[in-house]
Amino acid sequence: DTAVSQTPKYLVTQMGNDKSIKCEQNLGHDTMYWYKQDSKKFLKIMFSYNNKELIINETVPNRFSPKSPDKAHLNLHINSLELGDSAVYFCASSRTLGEAFFGQGTRLTVV
Amino acid sequence: ILNVEQSPQSLHVQEGDSTNFTCSFPSSNFYALHWYRWETAKSPEALFVMTLNGDEKKKGRISATLNTKEGYSYLYIKGSQPEDSATYLCAFLPLTGGGNKLTFGTGTQLKVEL
Numbered sequence: 145d146t147a148v149s150q151t152p153k154y155l156v157t158q159m160g161n162d163k164s165i166k167c168e169q170n171l172g173h174d175t176m177y178w179y180k181q182d183s184k185k186f187l188k189i190m191f192s193y194n195n196k197e198l199i200i201n202e203t204v205p206n207r208f209s210p211k212s213p214d215k216a217h218l219n220l221h222i223n224s225l226e227l228g229d230s231a232v233y234f235c236a237s238s239r240t241l242g243e244a245f246f247g248q249g250t251r252l253t254v255v
Numbered sequence: 256i257l258n259v260e261q262s263p264q265s266l267h268v269q270e271g272d273s274t275n276f277t278c279s280f281p282s283s284n285f286y287a288l289h290w291y292r293w294e295t296a297k298s299p300e301a302l303f304v305m306t307l308n309g310d311e312k313k314k315g316r317i318s319a320t321l322n323t324k325e326g327y328s329y330l331y332i333k334g335s336q337p338e339d340s341a342t343y344l345c346a347f348l349p350l351t352g353g354g355n356k357l358t359f360g361t362g363t364q365l366k367v368e369l
Contacts, residue, residue, distance in 0.1 A: 175355050185342060187299070187359040200356050234298065236357075241348055243289055244357055246298035 147171050150235050150247035157225055158255055165220045165250045167235030175199075175240050176218035178210060181232040181249070190233075193218055194240060225254045259347045261360035268335050268367055275331045276363040278345030282326035286350040290319050290330055293342040293362070302330075302343075335367040 148169045157163050169176065178190040192200035196212045207223045218237075222229060232251050236244040260279045268274050280288060287306045291299040303312040308323040316333045332339055342362040349356060 177355075177357065179359075184361070185293075185364075186361050187344070189356060189358060192355045192357075194355050238355075238357070240355065241286055243301035243304050244291075244299075244346070246300075248298055 148237050148245050148247040150250050154251050156253045159225055161225050162223045165233055167218050167247055169216055169237040171237055173237040173239055174215055175238045177236045178220050179234045227254050230254045259358050259360040261345055261363050265364040270367055270369050272335050273333045274335055275329050276343060278328045278360055280326050280347040284349045285323045287348040288321055288328050289346040291344040293344055299344055337367045340365055340367045
């Protein structure tokens with residue numbers, strides 16, 4: 145039983161398209177995150193949600209819009225995709241102030 | 256901006272060697288320091304969650320120490336094995352003004368050779 149699952153695992157799309165990445169956790173955690181892994185494998189926090197409320201928004205372009213329909217889901221929608229958006233995106237969840245459990249990552253390639 | 260730094264950036268050791276890496280973080284507004292292990296083609300997995308100054312945690316051959324007053328943590332691996340090869344990340348969690356802002360360091364990439 146996967147604790148934190150992301151779909152899709154791979155996403156190849158053209159510039160200008162709109163796409164979504166879904167994330168679900170079955171751990172009963174109240175905090176969920178989105179991280180972007182850059183080319184040097186650095187995990188940069190994008191968003192943090194606690195009990196469906198946005199807590200952290202780290203100067204991410206407006207084209208990125210997270211949506212949390214309930215505590216178990218945090219989806220990431222990206223409008224007007226650009227070449228520079230190509231990266232691996234990781235979803236994670238935790239109890240408030242606890243250790244993070246990560247999804248398997250979504251490799252986004254914009255062509 | 257939360258400054259979480261790790262050194263060295265990468266490390267090559269021989270099987271059987273013991274090694275250690277450093278994580279430095281803000282010494283104020285501290286709530287917790289996490290260590291994660293990230294193997295290639297997998298996701299990061301938590302090793303330790305440390306909250307108290309002077310904490311020492313151990314899991315098998317891996318251990319960690321914490322100094323919150325000066326803002327650093329060490330991760331030690333005793334008798335390195337090839338399966339220890341991975342990137343080791345530390346992550347800082349502040350107490351206030353950014354709760355749930357789990358900020359990762361740049362990682363130390365460890366390669367253990369036979």
